[in-house]
Amino acid sequence: MKTSGRRTTEGIKGIKQKKEKLKSFLKEKGLKSTRQRDLVVSEFLEMGEHVTAEELYKEISKKYSDIGFTTVYRTLKLLNKSGLAAERVFADNLTRYEPLSAEDHHDHLICMKCGSITEFQDLRIERLQERVADEFGFVAVSHKMELYGYCKKCKDNA
Amino acid sequence: MKTSGRRTTEGIKGIKQKKEKLKSFLKEKGLKSTRQRDLVVSEFLEMGEHVTAEELYKEISKKYSDIGFTTVYRTLKLLNKSGLAAERVFADNLTRYEPLSAEDHHDHLICMKCGSITEFQDLRIERLQERVADEFGFVAVSHKMELYGYCKKCKDNA
DNA sequence: AGGAAATTGAAATTCATTTTCAATTAGACA
DNA sequence: TGTCTAATTGAAAATGAATTTCAATTTCCT
Ligand SMILES: [Mn+2]
Ligand SMILES: [Mn+2]
Ligand SMILES: [Zn+2]
Ligand SMILES: [Zn+2]
Numbered sequence: 001m002k003t004s005g006r007r008t009t010e011g012i013k014g015i016k017q018k019k020e021k022l023k024s025f026l027k028e029k030g031l032k033s034t035r036q037r038d039l040v041v042s043e044f045l046e047m048g049e050h051v052t053a054e055e056l057y058k059e060i061s062k063k064y065s066d067i068g069f070t071t072v073y074r075t076l077k078l079l080n081k082s083g084l085a086a087e088r089v090f091a092d093n094l095t096r097y098e099p100l101s102a103e104d105h106h107d108h109l110i111c112m113k114c115g116s117i118t119e120f121q122d123l124r125i126e127r128l129q130e131r132v133a134d135e136f137g138f139v140a141v142s143h144k145m146e147l148y149g150y151c152k153k154c155k156d157n158a
Numbered sequence: 159m160k161t162s163g164r165r166t167t168e169g170i171k172g173i174k175q176k177k178e179k180l181k182s183f184l185k186e187k188g189l190k191s192t193r194q195r196d197l198v199v200s201e202f203l204e205m206g207e208h209v210t211a212e213e214l215y216k217e218i219s220k221k222y223s224d225i226g227f228t229t230v231y232r233t234l235k236l237l238n239k240s241g242l243a244a245e246r247v248f249a250d251n252l253t254r255y256e257p258l259s260a261e262d263h264h265d266h267l268i269c270m271k272c273g274s275i276t277e278f279q280d281l282r283i284e285r286l287q288e289r290v291a292d293e294f295g296f297v298a299v300s301h302k303m304e305l306y307g308y309c310k311k312c313k314d315n316a
Numbered sequence: 317a318g319g320a321a322a323t324t325g326a327a328a329t330t331c332a333t334t335t336t337c338a339a340t341t342a343g344a345c346a
Numbered sequence: 347t348g349t350c351t352a353a354t355t356g357a358a359a360a361t362g363a364a365t366t367t368c369a370a371t372t373t374c375c376t
Contacts, residue, residue, distance in 0.1 A: 032322055032373050054363085068325035073364080091302075093247065094363075109296045120290050128283045129305055136276055137310035138267050144249075145303045147287055152295030190342050190353055212332085226356040231333080251364095252332075 015045045018084050018099065025082040036067050040075040050088060050096040050117050090117075090146060107144075111151035118151065173203045176242050176257065183240040194225050198233040208246060208254045208275050248275075248304060265302075269309035276309065 022041060026033055043060050044051070051059075057072040076097045079085035086100040090110055105126075109118040125145070133140040149155075180199060184191055201218050202209070209217075215230040234255045237243035244258040248268055263284075267276040283303070291298040307313075 034323065034373070036324070070325055089251070093251070109291060109294055109298070112299070118294055118296065120294070122286060122290050125283055125286045125290070128280060128286070132278050132280050132283070133267060133305055133307065136267055136278070138276065138305065138307055139313045140267070140305040140307040141270070142307070143303070143305045145301070147291055147296065147298040147301045149291065149296055149298040149300070155297045192342070192354065194355070228356055
């Protein structure tokens, strides 16, 4: 049984590590470290899961009124390009971001009532996907898999 | 090996059958049959695959200059609600429609170079998805699974 | 410190989707 | 077949998230 739940909150260690990675990425690309980027990245890593640029912006605005939405938006794009965040679009068609490391891969269960998102990983499914691709002479480089329905809580107290 | 390709073109039989189903749906809901709806539905069923409202509209415009985009758009929504079409949003974030019947279910392989879309069905994967959901006490009612990569043609002449 | 290049944030733009509204049409019923 | 009401149509406007623009500011290399 390879399926498993994932992640509670980003550990401090992971955060520092990721910030280091970002710094390398910036330097490598001739980009600059700024107070704004730092703040946005910190908040993002602490918040953790599946946030929209708008949500993150609102959260940040509470503490730092001088950081604009555009900067939050651009920083998330940057994190994505540097491989530190994944961009996700679920059924509501909003672009969400989540911290991600290179080795990490997972898919999602999405509750249609409360909106909660559960992550899972299933190697058997992944293998079968590869197999399907092979049958069609298709080379898969990524995939998207989402299950929509009702989470434990929501199906119980219906 | 349960995986398989699908569908060439909608048979005339299937088209007539679907048009009948739509008529029932309309009557049942107190809606009206119109020349426009008829034309849009015919063109849609003949075109077949994964079209956007815009694409279908342009195609229809060639023959019938008096049919507006809005009507095409609304007819596709209607087909969706009546269960005769599926709405799909792939990575390009455009809403596409494809003819679909109740029993039918399939997922997609999408070529990142030429954009071709291949359909597949894999019961083993579907069973495992159900299993994953169960493990989390989640009741899945639908899912989305797309594999992105390079199709046979595109990976060959790279 | 000087200066080129990157960044910022407000505002404007884009673009698919959805809604509005006045004119037209379908179809139920007499 | 004519009447009437509700549904439909299509052009235009509105929406709203995502993206771009641009002038002012900041970073950081020399
Ligand atoms: Mn996730
Ligand atoms: Mn399909
Ligand atoms: Zn729930
Ligand atoms: Zn291809």
